[in-house]
Amino acid sequence: MALSLRSFTTTVSTAVTAAQGAASSLLDLSVGTPGRAILESVSGMGLWLQSVALQILTRNRLSTSEGEDVDSFIADFGLTREPGVAATGNILFSSFSPATASATIPVGALVLTISNISYAVVADSTNAAWNNAANGYIRPAGVQSLALPVQCTQTGTAGNASAGAICLLGTAVSGIDTVTNPAALTNGGDGQTDAAVRAGFVTWLNSLNRATLAAIEGAVEAIATNIMVQGVENADTAGNFLPGNIVLYVDDGSGAVSDALIAQAYAVANEYRASPVSIQVVRPSVSTPTVSMTLTLAPNSNASSVQALITAAISGYFNALDIGQGAVYSRLSVLAYGASSSVVSISNLLLNGGTSDIPGETGVAIRAGSVTYG
Known part of the structure; x- marks a missing residue:
């Protein structure tokens, strides 16, 4: 339902009309008169009360709250905003x-x-x-x-x-x-945004029934903002049929998850599993595709700087792919052109030596590989 809000001018005009309608004789409420001054001061107070009411309404709903108000809302349910991750x-x-x-x-x-x-x-x-x-x-x-x-x-x-x-x-x-640093550091992540907190709150509510794959995945993903999880039911880590077993592939975008994170993920998942269900938490297999291209740059461009920007953009794309998600060949040219305005044209663009997409595979995480320039 749309709120019926009034501006200061509308509020004063309404007050003048109401005062004149209630009086038995003509009132002088022109600008500068004592009567007009009283009505304007009261209207200003009404405008402030209207703004307070709007603030209260926005803070009463998670969808319209911001910043600390989002934190205080989810804190009532025992939740906290996921912290950022150090590279x-x-x-x-x-x-x-x-x-x-x-x-x-x-x-x-x-x-x-x-x-x-x-x-x-x-x-x-x-x-x-x-x-x-x-x-x-x-x-x-x-x-x-x-x-x-x-x-x-x-x-x-x-x-x-x-x-x-x-x-x-x-x-x-x-x-x-x-x-x-011979290789780029790309696994640092910011803390949860307000939008991510709202989405996570919905996931948390849906996971309260627990013992479901979505609930287990959601609980592990809540460890930090950069955690990626792919769950596979009724199979072991080799892909063989194993009833009652769940394999959780866990990565943090680096392709080299620490033992501590694997242990933490298992501890969290263990709290959500059903009693007879067994859980295995493992690292995904890592695929590091090669990318090569020939660049034509604008005059007076710094080739090494442009190449560094393109490499960072492509590496960030690969490292952000979910476990089991494939890489799209055509996306690479978009990233390269978008990395620097100095790029005039791109030719001989190859992904793993070809021009095809890399399909997603269960338990495989595509992470940044080498990017070379002809």
């Missing part, structure tokens, strides 16, 4: 004179981009260079470089970085002279 990846720590001395890179050591976005070294006990006593990584004498895991110190897509963008040492480390 992660590997950084190459190198020395100009590796033979003269070793180096220790401690957990928490910072590396930076030119725009001062920082990334901290994180612990990984499976890395061959890890040393528990040093609480860090050891570069032995004679070894020039170490590839170490880092995590952005802030959440969100601001932490995503193109290859080579992380190039500064934020923490001085004796025996380390340069740093760089």
